Amino acid sequence: MSAAEQRLEDILNNDIWDVDPNPHITVDSEKCKNCNTKPCIRLCPAGCYTMSEKTLVFSYEGCVECGTCRVVCPLEAIHWEFPKSGRGIYFRFS
Amino acid sequence: MGLNIILLFKYVPNTNTVNVDPNTGTLVREGVPSVVNPHDLDAAELALELREKYGGKITAMIMAPPNAMKGIEFLMGMGVDEGVLITDRAYGGADTLATSYVLAAGIRTIEHYDLIITGQETLDSSTAHIGAQLASWLKLPYVYYVTEASLNDGTLIVKRQLESYTEKYRVKLPALITVLMHSHQPRPVTLENKLRAVIKKPIKMLTNNDLKLNIMCTGLRGSPTVVAKTEFIAKIPRKKEILKDKSPQETAAWLLSKLKEEGFLN
Amino acid sequence: MAEIPNKFDVIVIGAGPAGSASAYYLATKGFKVLMLERGRSPGSKNVFGGRVYVAPLREIFSDFEKTAPIHRWVTRERMSFMYGNELVSLDYEGNDHKSFTTYLSQLVAWMALKAETAGVSIVNDITVTGLLKEGNKVIGIKSGNESVKADVVIDAEGVNRLVLESAGTVPPLKPSNVALGVKEVVKVNPEVLANEFGLGDGEGMAWSLMGDVTSGLPGGGFIYTNKDSVSIGLVMLLDNAISGANDEVYRYVERLKAHPKLNKYFKDSRIMEYSAHLIPEDVWSLRPPKLAYDGLLIAGDAAGFLLNLGYTYRGVDFAAYSGYLAGKAIEQAHELGGMSAINLAAYPKLLDQSFIMKNLKRFNGTNKLMHNRRLFTAYPAMMVSLMKRIYSLDYESQKIFNTVLASAKENGVGPFTLISDGIEVIRYL
Numbered sequence: 001m002s003a004a005e006q007r008l009e010d011i012l013n014n015d016i017w018d019v020d021p022n023p024h025i026t027v028d029s030e031k032c033k034n035c036n037t038k039p040c041i042r043l044c045p046a047g048c049y050t051m052s053e054k055t056l057v058f059s060y061e062g063c064v065e066c067g068t069c070r071v072v073c074p075l076e077a078i079h080w081e082f083p084k085s086g087r088g089i090y091f092r093f094s
Numbered sequence: 095m096g097l098n099i100i101l102l103f104k105y106v107p108n109t110n111t112v113n114v115d116p117n118t119g120t121l122v123r124e125g126v127p128s129v130v131n132p133h134d135l136d137a138a139e140l141a142l143e144l145r146e147k148y149g150g151k152i153t154a155m156i157m158a159p160p161n162a163m164k165g166i167e168f169l170m171g172m173g174v175d176e177g178v179l180i181t182d183r184a185y186g187g188a189d190t191l192a193t194s195y196v197l198a199a200g201i202r203t204i205e206h207y208d209l210i211i212t213g214q215e216t217l218d219s220s221t222a223h224i225g226a227q228l229a230s231w232l233k234l235p236y237v238y239y240v241t242e243a244s245l246n247d248g249t250l251i252v253k254r255q256l257e258s259y260t261e262k263y264r265v266k267l268p269a270l271i272t273v274l275m276h277s278h279q280p281r282p283v284t285l286e287n288k289l290r291a292v293i294k295k296p297i298k299m300l301t302n303n304d305l306k307l308n309i310m311c312t313g314l315r316g317s318p319t320v321v322a323k324t325e326f327i328a329k330i331p332r333k334k335e336i337l338k339d340k341s342p343q344e345t346a347a348w349l350l351s352k353l354k355e356e357g358f359l360n
Numbered sequence: 361m362a363e364i365p366n367k368f369d370v371i372v373i374g375a376g377p378a379g380s381a382s383a384y385y386l387a388t389k390g391f392k393v394l395m396l397e398r399g400r401s402p403g404s405k406n407v408f409g410g411r412v413y414v415a416p417l418r419e420i421f422s423d424f425e426k427t428a429p430i431h432r433w434v435t436r437e438r439m440s441f442m443y444g445n446e447l448v449s450l451d452y453e454g455n456d457h458k459s460f461t462t463y464l465s466q467l468v469a470w471m472a473l474k475a476e477t478a479g480v481s482i483v484n485d486i487t488v489t490g491l492l493k494e495g496n497k498v499i500g501i502k503s504g505n506e507s508v509k510a511d512v513v514i515d516a517e518g519v520n521r522l523v524l525e526s527a528g529t530v531p532p533l534k535p536s537n538v539a540l541g542v543k544e545v546v547k548v549n550p551e552v553l554a555n556e557f558g559l560g561d562g563e564g565m566a567w568s569l570m571g572d573v574t575s576g577l578p579g580g581g582f583i584y585t586n587k588d589s590v591s592i593g594l595v596m597l598l599d600n601a602i603s604g605a606n607d608e609v610y611r612y613v614e615r616l617k618a619h620p621k622l623n624k625y626f627k628d629s630r631i632m633e634y635s636a637h638l639i640p641e642d643v644w645s646l647r648p649p650k651l652a653y654d655g656l657l658i659a660g661d662a663a664g665f666l667l668n669l670g671y672t673y674r675g676v677d678f679a680a681y682s683g684y685l686a687g688k689a690i691e692q693a694h695e696l697g698g699m700s701a702i703n704l705a706a707y708p709k710l711l712d713q714s715f716i717m718k719n720l721k722r723f724n725g726t727n728k729l730m731h732n733r734r735l736f737t738a739y740p741a742m743m744v745s746l747m748k749r750i751y752s753l754d755y756e757s758q759k760i761f762n763t764v765l766a767s768a769k770e771n772g773v774g775p776f777t778l779i780s781d782g783i784e785v786i787r788y789l
Contacts, residue, residue, distance in 0.1 A: 005614040006631070011544070014631045016108050018129055018400065021279055039602045045542045045609050045636035065405060066636040067520040068540050071533045072602055081522060085282040086168070086400035086485030090108065092125035093463045093545040093589065094407040094635040124632070127400060164401070164484075171485055285506040288483045289394075290364045 008047045012062050020087035024080065025060040025069070031077035032056050039072040064089050096150030097245070099141045100201060101174060102212035102224065103134035105158050105165040109217055130165045133213030135172075135280035137273040140243060141211045142173050142281065148245055151175045153204065157185055157196050163297060170291035171283030177297040178204075184302050187314030190219075194227035196312055199305045201232060209250065210270040214239060225272040232270070237263055240271045368394040368481075370690060371501050371510040373488045373523060375402035377464075377676045378660025378683035379516035380471035381420050385687030387478035391694075394508065395472070395480050396501065398487040402472030403465040405518075407637035409541065409673050410584025410591040411566050412467065413459045416681040416715070421474060429466040431587040432564025433457045436557075439671050441740035442571035445620045448743040461564045461584045461591070463545070464676065471680070488517065491527045491656065498655035512655050512699035514686050516679070519638045519661040529658075530648045535598040539579065539641040539668070542609050543593030544617070546629040550588060556625050557585055568671045569594075571740025573616055577604045578736050580670060581616050583625070589632055590625065592617060595668075597641060597730060610634070639675070640666040642727045643720055651711065652704040657686040667719050669726060670735075678716050685710040725788040734781060738771040745770055 025048070032038075038056060040049040046062045049069065065088055070080040082088070107126045130138075141152050154169045156162050157180040166177035180200045188196070201210065210232075215222035222238070229236030241260075242253040250265045255274050265271075290296075302309065310316060337348050353359045370386050372379045375397035383395045399405040411434055418424045437452040476482050492500035492507045500509035501523075517523050519538065524530045553559050569581035579596035594612050596605065617626045640646050646664030651657065659665070660679035667674040689707035696703040711717050729735065745767040749758050768778050 005611070005618055008608070008610050011610060011614075011631055011634045014633055015635075016126065018108060037602075042605050042608050043540065043598075043601055045540070045634075047608060047610070064634070064636050066407075066540065067533075067638050068598070068636070070520070071535055071538060071598060071638070081489075082398050082487045082520075084487055085171070086398070086404075088399075088405075089635075090127050090400060090404045091407060091465045091633065091635055092127070092404075093586075093633040094465055094543065094637075122632075127404070129400075168485065283485045285396075285483070285486050285503045285508065286364065288486055289481075289508070292481055292483050293364060 012046060015062075015064070016090045016092070017061065018087045018090065019061050020083040020085065022084070023060040024083045024088065025058060025063065026079045027056065027058050028077040028079070029055070031075045035073075035075050035077065037074060039074070040069045040078065043072050044069050097144055097148050097209055098150050098204075098207045099144065099152045100204060100207050100210045101134075101138055101141050101152055101154045101169065102197060102210060102228075103138070103154060103156055103165065103169065104131040104216045104218075105129070105156060105162040106131045106216055106218040128161065128165065130168050131213055131216045131218075133215055133217065133273075133275040135213070136275060136278040137211045137213045138169055138172055138174065139278035139280045140240070140273050141209075143278075144209070144243060144245075145173075150208070153178060153207075155197065155200055156180065157188070157193055157200065159186070166297055167288070167291040168283065170296075171288040172281055173284070173287050175296070178300060179297055180300045180305070182302040182305075182312075184309040185313045187317065188312065189317035189319035190221055190223035190227060191318060192312050192314075192316035194224050194231060195316060196305065196307065197224070198228055198231035199307055200300055201228070203300065203304070208267045208269075210234070210268070212270075212272050214272050214275045222272070225270060229270045235265045235269045236271070237265060237269070238272045239274045241274050241277045243271065365392075366508060368392050368508065368510040370394070370512050370514065371396065371508060372480075372514045372516060373501060374398070374516040374518055374660075374662075375472045375475075375482060375484075376406055376468055376516060376518060376660060376679065377471060378662075378665075378679040378686075379514065380468060380475050380683070381680040382514050382516065382659060382683035382687040383480040383482075384471065384475040384478050385420065385684050386690060387475060387480045389687070389691050391690070393475075393480045394510065395475065395482045396486045396488050396503070397472075397482060397484045399484060401469065401484055402482065403468035406464045406468045407541070407543065407635045408464040408676055409543070409582050409593065409595075410461050410586070411459050411672070412462060413674060413677045414457065416677040416684075420680060420684045421471070428470050429462050430460045431462045432460060432559070432562055432585055434459045434461060434566045434584075435563045436559070436565040438565060438567040440567065440569045440571075441743040442569055442573055442619070443741040443744035444572065446744045446748065447569075447571075447621050448740075448747045459566070461566070461586050463586065467676070488523055489526065490523060491515075491529075493527070496654055498653060510655075512657065512690055512693070512704070514683065514690075515656060515658045515662050516660045516683055517662050519640055521662050524648065524658065524662060529653070529656075533638070534645075535602055537598075537640070537642050537646050539595045539597050539639045540601060540609065540636065541593060541595045541639050542613055542636045543591055543634070544613050544631050545586070545589050545591050545633045545635075546617075546626060547589050547632050548626065548629045552625060552627065552629075553585055553588070553590075559585060566672070569616070570670070570736055571744075574612060574736065575604075575606070577601055578730050578733060580736070582673075583622075590629070592626075595639060595673075598638075600731070600733075609636075639668070639673070640664045641668060641730070643667075644724065644727075650701070650708075652689070652701055652707045654701045655699050657689065657704060657707050659683045659686045665716055665720070667723060667726075668730065669723060670730065674719070681714065681716060682711065685714060685716075723788065729784060729788045732781065732784065734773065734777070735785075738768075738773050739781075742767045742771045742773065
């Protein structure tokens with residue numbers, strides 16, 4: 001494969017998760033509505049936050065558990081904790 | 095009193111992602127960790143619910159290399175009482191027949207059991223053979239795709255889900271059931287249970303010294319299954335188009351025309 | 361279930377480098393240690409850049425070099441300044457075995473196994489959610505509505521200090537406290553390591569990149585060669601990234617790999633893993649009010665122990681060594697008769713005498729330096745244009761000093777700024 005840029009979902013496909021059936025991330029959509037900058041979208045390395053029409057949608061399954069979203073959210077709308085029961089990302093080569 | 099339950103499980107590579115080396119076309123297995131077969135977690139949850147209702151004991155059993163000990167620890171973390179790890183070089187490379195043969199022998203070492211529970215199938219091979227084969231070896235009544243189970247007058251009442259209808263059976267104990275995938279939400283592990291697993295380690299090891307099976311019937315030698323050929327199916331590139339801000343009628347018309355274009359509709 | 365012990369001498373939160381080192385040391389001294397790990401196995405949640413300095417680890421684990429998963433000894437150091445499609449590099453080729461490359465996941469698994477073999481009870485799959493307190497004294501840990509007691513707790517939970525935050529010991533993380541590291545580990549052909557990187561058997565390279573890597577945001581890129589793979593990634597200060605990153609962060613890594621001067625290193629490569637992690641950046645504001653409380657010590661990233669010099673990071677050895685010192689402090693407190701804050705005060709003292717605090721104090725101010733944007737924009741550009749003026753000639757050669765001033769001017773840096781930034785660099789690095 002050449003060194004051409006890959007899509008995030010193809011990059012993430014190389015990682016391994018045991019996904020927790022209970023989300024470890026929740027977003028307070030009321031607070032989120034009032035945020036103009038939404039830095040989570042650009043700064044979440046796993047692309048967990050995206051815009052759909054005019055609202056933020058998030059998925060927790062592909063989270064790499066860095067905690068960036070929790071820190072950058074200006075309105076503290078993101079509640080982020082660690083997945084339970086050893087679930088979530090499983091790093092082998094990092 | 096209470097139910098003595100044997101929970102059978104498999105410790106499988108976590109294949110939520112199956113990666114293929116684009117240069118060699120082979121599966122990338124390097125460093126892939128093993129997990130308790132997720133479909134066996136449905137079985138574990140049902141077993142735990144039954145024990146909560148009727149009392150008794152759950153023994154997790156597996157035939158696998160020694161690293162499967164971690165799988166038993168995980169199940170004990172959920173609340174399973176004890177484990178049996180059947181491990182022997184002579185059992186390696188087994189297909190489902192050779193596996194069920196050894197498991198049957200392992201189960202016979204347990205003096206009293208009422209119910210054998212396992213998942214519908216495994217994540218890594220999906221044959222769904224083990225339940226039926228074991229029931230044959232042990233001459234037990236067998237129900238598959240079970241979603242619910244309860245006791246009534248010393249017999250087991252089970253519901254099984256088929257494609258468009260539900261069946262209800264009354265089964266004599268001891269019996270063997272396999273649990274429908276995704277029918278249960280496995281509970282998280284608890285600190286107390288994990289501590290007990292790690293510190294007390296109530297896990298018994300069985301080798302062929304204990305089971306004394308004819309090794310011509312175990313492992314690779316006892317496995318009639320032959321993988322004739324595996325084919326690498328190339329990834330199909332996804333065609334994505336997004337239609338935005340149109341009325342439902344326009345959207346429907348657009349979707350229909352697209353589906354026709356692709357030959358899915360005439 | 362009365363037969364399960366519900367009281368330990370020591371509970372360690374997190375089986376990372378700090379936790380495993382402390383647990384290992386204490387177990388070898390006869391303490392009954394419980395180490396709780398939220399991952400499925402130790403190492404499965406750990407991420408680092410790619411290189412570890414060996415001396416502190418050798419002190420903790422006497423047989424370190426014989427059995428630890430060392431991929432390559434770093435014998436080549438390279439620093440590159442990037443601007444556009446050009447780069448200027450500084451290359452150092454040494455022979456010493458001072459630092460090595462590895463996968464942290466493997467190294468931590470090794471450290472935890474050492475601890476387990478020494479008698480530590482390791483419980484995976486358990487997320488500690490709080491501290492169990494009696495008045496001001498920490499008497500154990502909580503996980504959901506369960507708890508376990510211990511004479512003393514070592515908090516080595518890592519940079520996301522959810523436990524310490526919930527206990528009110530530290531304030532929530534602010535963007536200015538941390539940097540974001542994003543990384544890919546890619547499988548490369550052995551020929552690439554031998555021919556393009558020029559590495560012999562067991563030889564490794566640590567390569568830091570500044571300038572266009574992060575589109576001028578304070579931060580930088582890194583490349584480390586592992587046994588048969590390469591770790592490549594970048595680090596950006598989070599407060600600057602919030603205002604300055606105009607693209608999704610993963611793109612920066614992909615772009616770095618595709619850079620015209622770097623892509624030959626990644627020919628026919630395959631991504632093995634993608635990861636990201638927060639990195640303690642402003643260590644002084646991250647530092648908890650105290651490092652030793654009644655029944656509690658704080659070690660590793662949770663205490664902010666990491667040194668970022670721009671051209672190299674030291675996190676793993678700092679973490680492991682702080683855990684080791686926490687172990688020593690507990691040993692001393694035990695001899696003094698208990699785990700009170702006063703008896704545990706040996707911990708901050710040991711840290712002060714160690715290379716950890718000496719380094720952090722010596723380089724106090726690098727964080728300020730890192731926020732000087734010119735270091736990541738104008739200067740790399742200047743280096744490139746300087747080299748171009750010197751080397752890329754048709755007929756006439758240039759005088760170097762004039763060339764420096766000219767390329768500085770070209771990049772909007774006047775002589776005064778040039779000299780004052782120079783002084784700042786010399787002072788802080």
